[in-house]
Amino acid sequence: MRRRDFIALAGGAMMWSRLARAQQPAKVYRIFWVSTEPQPDPFLDGFREGLRERGYTEGKDVVFELHYAAGDPAALRQVVSELKRGNIDLAVSSGPATRAMTAVTEVPVLFALSGDPVELGIVKSLGEPGGNFTGSTFLSLELAGKRVELLKDIFPGLRTLAVLSNTNHPGEQSEWRTTRQVTQALGADPIYVPFAGARELDKALEAASKARADAMLVFPDAVTMVHRARLAEFAIAQRLPSMFGWSEYCDAGGLLSYGANQRATYFSLATYADRILRGEKPADLPVERPTKFELVVNLKTARTLGVERAISSILFRANKVIE
CATH class of the missing domain: 3.40.50.2300 (Response regulator)
Structure with a gap:
């Protein structure tokens, strides 16, 4: 095969590959939201707004599974157990729901916690979480x-x-x-x-x-x-x-x-959600503390x-x- 013909053939193959990928349906990410807040959850609104700011469209690029278990530890444990079914891309815990998720290892988990995540045992340190948890702590x-x-x-x-x-x-x-x-x-x-x-x-x-x-x-x-x-x-x-x-x-x-x-913190938390959905690991994302x-x-x-x-x-x- 002449060199010119080979280049043309290779170029056509590459173009066909791009066209094939473009025609494939976009990935729809599933986010598992766990909260002990009574509904409506104001923090969810902040998180949703943050995702929209980063180009996500709910129902098209991302789907939420909303789970609420205010004041019912047994119901909260049942909700968290559903994470083992394996079709969730990211879990987000609102408030004290994080405590019930300490044993979760199947999916990345984002949290916004009022307490110390190191003392809770979900990260090794704020700078290097080291596991599948990261997020933000309000403790200062x-x-x-x-x-x-x-x-x-x-x-x-x-x-x-x-x-x-x-x-x-x-x-x-x-x-x-x-x-x-x-x-x-x-x-x-x-x-x-x-x-x-x-x-x-x-x-x-x-x-x-x-x-x-x-x-x-x-x-x-x-x-x-x-x-x-x-x-x-x-x-x-x-x-x-x-x-x-x-x-x-x-x-x-x-x-x-x-x-x-708090709403602004959950808005900012969407940045980490975007990075994790794009392939980064929670272990490498330092736990943040609000600066304003x-x-x-x-x-x-x-x-x-x-x-x-x-x-x-x-x-x-x-x-x-x-x-």
Whole structure:
């Protein structure tokens, strides 16, 4: 065969190969979403928006399987067991659902966790996850101290601070240690009010009431998030200025929050989803921590508590003010 004919034949073969691939149906990725949030899930909306931003069209390029098991551990375990059937490309766990997925090895898992994923045992380190889990953690000891500092700035006369903390939360002791140190350094007395899960929340609120503190700080986690309205109502009834971790607590009536925007975090998590679906391994994708934080003030609650004048000193720094 002459060289010219060979080149023409090879070129035709390559063109035919490209045409054949172009005519093949595009891959439709299946994402298994697991949540303990009550529906509608605001974090799912952020994740979906992030995927759309990256060119995915739901129903065409990607299909969601949505699974909710709010307040039912047995139902959550049953949902997670379905991951073994083998036709899922990516699992995403919202909030405490991650704890139920620690034994999952069949598929890549993305998480957005309020606690410490290393202590939970799903990654070896934040920089090198090393397994099939990666994602984002909201836990930041710097934020824990900053929340106390903000309270002290607003209320210089603060002497005692009730700190409500779910001891089942991975990383809780580190967060409490930092909070205690910062509070004491600012000349105030931290009153530790621990509780182990939702069943002990009543007892914790009773203890917080007896503490007669000047303000209340609640560590952000799945349990306090679910019961955020109840915690906000308790603080108002006790005439306690309250500080929380995320804006959703203020939407429910809390006075103040300082922390990451959760919806934005799930939007960003879609970047990792895209990279994993394209072939990268979770083991090589470092666990991220949010770098942008928002201060939220509920001015309506401030008026109810009679602290509107004190709150006015930080309104210019607030990212969001709830009237």
